[in-house]
Amino acid sequence: MSEPLTARMRLAAELRHLHISGGKRPYKDIVSRASAQSRSFSFSTSSVGEWLNGTSVPNPVGKLAVFVRAMTGSDQLDDSLRRLHHDAERESRQPPGRRPGGTATAVAVTPSHIPRLDAVHYVDIDRLYDLVLSHGTRIEVPDLDWTVRRGPGHVRFRRTLVEELDTVALRAKRFVQTLDLRQLHQGDLLIFDTQVRTRNGAAPNQHVRLTGDLNRDPHIYIQRRGVRILLPLKPEMITTDTAYGCLSEGTTRLAGVCRIKHRVTDEGERRRMPATDKVQYLGTPLVLGSTDIFSEHADLRASPVFDAIDVENEASLTIGPWLGPFTVAPRDPSE
Numbered sequence: 001m002s003e004p005l006t007a008r009m010r011l012a013a014e015l016r017h018l019h020i021s022g023g024k025r026p027y028k029d030i031v032s033r034a035s036a037q038s039r040s041f042s043f044s045t046s047s048v049g050e051w052l053n054g055t056s057v058p059n060p061v062g063k064l065a066v067f068v069r070a071m072t073g074s075d076q077l078d079d080s081l082r083r084l085h086h087d088a089e090r091e092s093r094q095p096p097g098r099r100p101g102g103t104a105t106a107v108a109v110t111p112s113h114i115p116r117l118d119a120v121h122y123v124d125i126d127r128l129y130d131l132v133l134s135h136g137t138r139i140e141v142p143d144l145d146w147t148v149r150r151g152p153g154h155v156r157f158r159r160t161l162v163e164e165l166d167t168v169a170l171r172a173k174r175f176v177q178t179l180d181l182r183q184l185h186q187g188d189l190l191i192f193d194t195q196v197r198t199r200n201g202a203a204p205n206q207h208v209r210l211t212g213d214l215n216r217d218p219h220i221y222i223q224r225r226g227v228r229i230l231l232p233l234k235p236e237m238i239t240t241d242t243a244y245g246c247l248s249e250g251t252t253r254l255a256g257v258c259r260i261k262h263r264v265t266d267e268g269e270r271r272r273m274p275a276t277d278k279v280q281y282l283g284t285p286l287v288l289g290s291t292d293i294f295s296e297h298a299d300l301r302a303s304p305v306f307d308a309i310d311v312e313n314e315a316s317l318t319i320g321p322w323l324g325p326f327t328v329a330p331r332d333p334s335e
Contacts, residue, residue, distance in 0.1 A: 007087035012054030014081060015068075019052060022072035034070035035147070041066060042146040044234065046284070047126050055187075056130045057088045060141065089133070111169030115193050115255045115297050117289035121243035122233065123158045127259070128286050132161060135168045149236055158239065162287055165257075172257060176299045181227035184260050184281055190229070193255035193291060193300040196220045199274065201248025202235040210234070213272045220247065220254070220285070228278045231258055231285040246290075255300070256288040 019025070025033075027045040034043045041063040050056045051067065058064045064085055065077045132139060139160060144153045173179060175192035184190070200218045202208045210217050210232075218233040238244055246252055264270055264280040273280065 006054075007084060007091045008057055009054045011057065011081075011084050011088040012052060014084060015071075016052050018068060018076060019071050025071060030067070030070045034066050037069060038062075038066045039145050039147055040141075040143055042126055043067070043070075044126065056127070057085070059089060059130060059133055061085055112172055112174055112191060113167075113169060114165060114191050114257050114287075115291045115300065116166055116295040117162055117255060117287070118292040118295060119242075120158060120162055120239055120287065120289040121246050121254070122237050122256075122285060122288040123161065123239065124234070124237050124284065124286050125158065125161065127284065128161050128165065131170075131286060132164050132168065135170075137164055137168070139164060149239075155239075162289075165287065170257065174300060175222070181224060181229070181281075182279060184229075184263070186260060186262050188260040189257055190260060190283070191257050191300070192222060193297060194222060194253065195251060196222050196254050197251055198247050198249055202233075202238070202244060203248070204241045204244050206235070208235045215272065215274060218247070220288075223278070226278050227281070228276060229258070229260070229281045229283050230264075230273060231283050233285065247288075253290065254288045255291045256285060258283040258285045 027048045030048055031043045031045055034041070043066075047056070047058075048067075051058050058067050061077075061082060064081075065075070068077050068081075069075055129139070129141070142153055142157055144151075144157065170189055170191065172189035172191045173184070175190055175194055198218075198220050199214070200216060202218045208218065214230060214232060218235060220231050220233065222229045222231075233247060238247060246254075261282045261284060264273065264282055269282075270280070
């Protein structure tokens with residue numbers, strides 16, 4: 001017997017109906033129209049996709065109203081849709097591992113916290129706000145100009161979100177030595193504090209037109225034992241000029257949390273990524289930063305790998321216990 005649809009799924013179905021009845025405008029067009037209608041909320045094509053497929057809920061209700069108007073060209077946020085949004089929002093705040101009816105479900109991971117970030121380099125405010133909200137925390141959204149994400153107000157709001165996240169025990173996997181990266185699944189949260197590679201870094205005040213092609217778009221990736229996790233970056237989410245530099249260094253250490261979108265299997269999608277023979281996952285970074293020595297989590301820092309130069313073969317190597325005892329992994333030629 002199939003399970004009843006959740007409020008979030010029913011809301012997504014209603015939004016898809018409105019999208020179709022409004023002429024099925026392209027996501028980019030919806031984002032452009034919504035951004036022109038309101039400077040109080042931020043919108044992105046990926047968020048539009050998540051709202052229409054039920055992965056997340058547009059919050060607060062004012063943001064939903066702008067979204068509906070951008071899709072349909074008129075105010076169609078009636079009382080029934082408001083009630084459905086209220087139910088979906090309340091459902092998203094249910095304690096993790098429980099359904100709205102109160103029946104406990106199996107949880108594959110133990111609740112855990114992210115390392116406390118000393119410096120915050122990147123914050124996807126929409127997704128981070130939704131994640132914090134889903135754990136029952138309500139944070140007032142300030143009236144800010146979201147087309148310019150600089151200034152004291154934005155700094156305070158970002159730091160409030162990150163500090164609140166620090167108190168939340170997430171149902172997340174941890175990037176530790178024993179984690180089988182080939183067993184990551186769509187929707188998994190992954191907490192990490194590790195060395196990452198950066199590509200196509202943007203500069204402050206540089207206008208970057210994202211194409212969806214990671215051969216050109218800025219991104220970072222984590223790589224271990226034949227698995228690569230790619231995390232595309234949106235330049236407007238980078239916090240400071242120093243953060244721009246950090247995310248353009250080529251190799252750096254970052255801590256934070258990301259959400260796995262899917263394992264990359266489509267050849268067309270693989271061609272839009274730097275060539276490699278590794279298993280690849282695409283993810284979304286929620287927050288990235290650096291920790292101080294007093295905030296490091298020992299399990300995330302254990303068994304580090306390190307880079308070396310093979311002088312005899314003129315090649316870069318990655319060496320370390322995560323690769324097995326006394327083994328050396330040749331560097332991917334694409335790196």
